[in-house]
Amino acid sequence: MQYTYDVDTPNFECPDKLPVKDVQFYVHPSSMAVTHDYSCPVCREEHAVVNGSTGVMGPCWGCRAAGWQIKRIDRRSWWKQFFNIGAPYASK
Numbered sequence: 588m589q590y591t592y593d594v595d596t597p598n599f600e601c602p603d604k605l606p607v608k609d610v611q612f613y614v615h616p617s618s619m620a621v622t623h624d625y626s627c628p629v630c631r632e633e634h635a636v637v638n639g640s641t642g643v644m645g646p647c648w649g650c651r652a653a654g655w656q657i658k659r660i661d662r663r664s665w666w667k668q669f670f671n672i673g674a675p676y677a678s679k
């Protein structure tokens with residue numbers, strides 16, 4: 588669940604920095620079962636879906652069916668992408 592606080596209320600003080608929440612993440616030794624308490628980044632009502640290769644939490648299955656997904660954007664210019672210069676990540 589995500590809690591949003593209204594900053595227009597009187598005497599409201601916006602905190603400068605909030606601590607990062609820990610996520611409870613359990614992996615079965617066989618790696619065939621995973622459970623966690625991380626909510627879907629889109630709807631915040633269902634559990635997120637974990638990418639087993641990268642460990643990145645993505646939208647729940649319902650949000651994925653609605654078209655939501657996580658994408659990595661390559662912000663290099665077209666010619667740097669063409670010659671693969673300055674790749675921000677290891678190319679496969």
Ligand SMILES: [Zn+2]
Pocket residue numbers: 627628629630631632633646647648649650
């Ligand atoms: Zn969702």
